Amino acid sequence: xxxxxxxxxxxxxxxxxxxxxxxxxxxxxxxxxxxxxxxxxxxxxxxxxxxxxxxxxxxxxxxxxxxxxxxxxxxxxxxxxxxxxxxxxxxxxxxxxxxxxxxxxxxxxx
Amino acid sequence: xxxxxxxxxxxxxxxxxxxxxxxxxxxxxxxxxxxxxxxxxxxxxxxxxxxxxxxxxxxxxxxxxxxxxxxxxxxxxxxxxxxxxxxxxxxxxxxxxxxxxxxxxxxxxxxxxxx
Numbered sequence: 022x023x024x025x026x027x028x029x030x031x032x033x034x035x036x037x038x039x040x041x042x043x044x045x046x047x048x049x050x051x052x053x054x055x056x057x058x059x060x061x062x063x064x065x066x067x068x069x070x071x072x073x074x075x076x077x078x079x080x081x082x083x084x085x086x087x088x089x090x091x092x093x094x095x096x097x098x099x100x101x102x103x104x105x106x107x108x109x110x111x112x113x114x115x116x117x118x119x120x121x122x123x124x125x126x127x128x129x130x131x
Numbered sequence: 132x133x134x135x136x137x138x139x140x141x142x143x144x145x146x147x148x149x150x151x152x153x154x155x156x157x158x159x160x161x162x163x164x165x166x167x168x169x170x171x172x173x174x175x176x177x178x179x180x181x182x183x184x185x186x187x188x189x190x191x192x193x194x195x196x197x198x199x200x201x202x203x204x205x206x207x208x209x210x211x212x213x214x215x216x217x218x219x220x221x222x223x224x225x226x227x228x229x230x231x232x233x234x235x236x237x238x239x240x241x242x243x244x245x246x
Contacts, residue, residue, distance in 0.1 A: 025173075056237075063222065063239035064174075109173055118187070119164075119224075119235060121173040 025122035027110050032128040039097040041125045043110030046091065050112040053086060055095045058107045058124070067095070067108075097127075105129045135160075135225050135238035136205075143244045144213050152208040152241045156225030163206040164235055165198060168220040180206060213245045 024046045033039045045053070054069040070077045070084045070093075077084045083096040093112075097104055107124040114120075136155040144150050156163050161182045166174040167190075176190040180200035191198065195213075200206040210217055220242045224235035 061242075064237040066237075111174075118176050118179070120176070121166075123173040 025110055025112055025120050027108075027122040027125045029123065030126050030128070032130065033100050035100060035102055035129055035131050037100055039095075039100045039104070039127055039129075041095045041097075041108050041110075041127065043093040043095075043122055044091055045093065045110070045112050045120075047112060047114040047120070048091070049114040050091075052113045053084075053093050054109075054111040054113075054119070055082075055084065055093075056109040056111060056121075058109065060106075064109065100127075100129050102129045102131055135223055135236050137221075137223050137238035137241050139241060140239060141242050141244070143246060145246055146214060147212050150210040150213050150217070150243055150245075152210075152221050152223075152243070153205040154208070154223030154225075154238060155205040156223075157227075157236055160225035160227050160236075162226045162228065162235075163200050164224045164226075165206075165208050166222045166224065168222060168240070170219070174222060177208075210243075213243070215245050218243055218245045 027043045051072050052069055055067045056064045057067050058064050068079050068082050070086050081098045085094045107126050109124045110122040111119050138153050163180045165177040167177055168174045178188040178191045178198045179186045183202050195211045197209045220240045222240045223238045226235040
């Protein structure tokens with residue numbers, strides 16, 4: 022079945038770049054997403070990328086997609102303490118289900 | 132245009148009671164999805180409904196759980212005879228169509244605690 026995997030923790034210093042990685046198994050993935058969840062809050066869609074794209078940039082966020090290796094990454098430039106949260110990678114393939122990874126907990130040290 | 136509204140935000144139930152979670156989709160959205168997030172885990176798909184129809188309930192536990200999306204009113208996720216293991220955050224998402232190229236918008240979730 023479809024699966025999405027992410028590392029569980031990432032710790033960076035304020036001002037550094039953060040790179041969160043994700044791998045997925047569904048070769049029919051059409052849309053790939055990054056969501057942010059702050060403590061006790063719902064999901065906030067940060068950005069998404071179509072599977073026919075390699076890269077998407079949106080202000081401090083850069084998404085890279087390697088479709089051959091089924092690898093997705095999210096780079097946050099100039100990471101701030103307010104970026105501390107859980108980041109979920111997700112994909113939608115055949116049909117309508119969105120499959121989520123377990124989330125990467127980003128800790129930003131001042 | 133209000134987003135996806137879920138209520139209550141927090142729900143406490145004793146073991147054996149029933150829990151009812153409500154989800155009002157965004158205006159114009161007729162497709163609703165329910166997800167469950169267990170502590171320290173990602174979201175797991177439970178059920179997909181379109182007005183008055185269950186399209187896919189492959190992620191729903193076979194017993195005690197049911198979902199509906201009536202013609203009028205919110206979608207309801209119902210958990211009968213709750214157990215401690217049902218404690219989780221339940222998220223609802225809605226989309227205007229069920230096509231794969233539609234992004235779903237998520238609600239803030241209902242956090243169920245079973246004591």
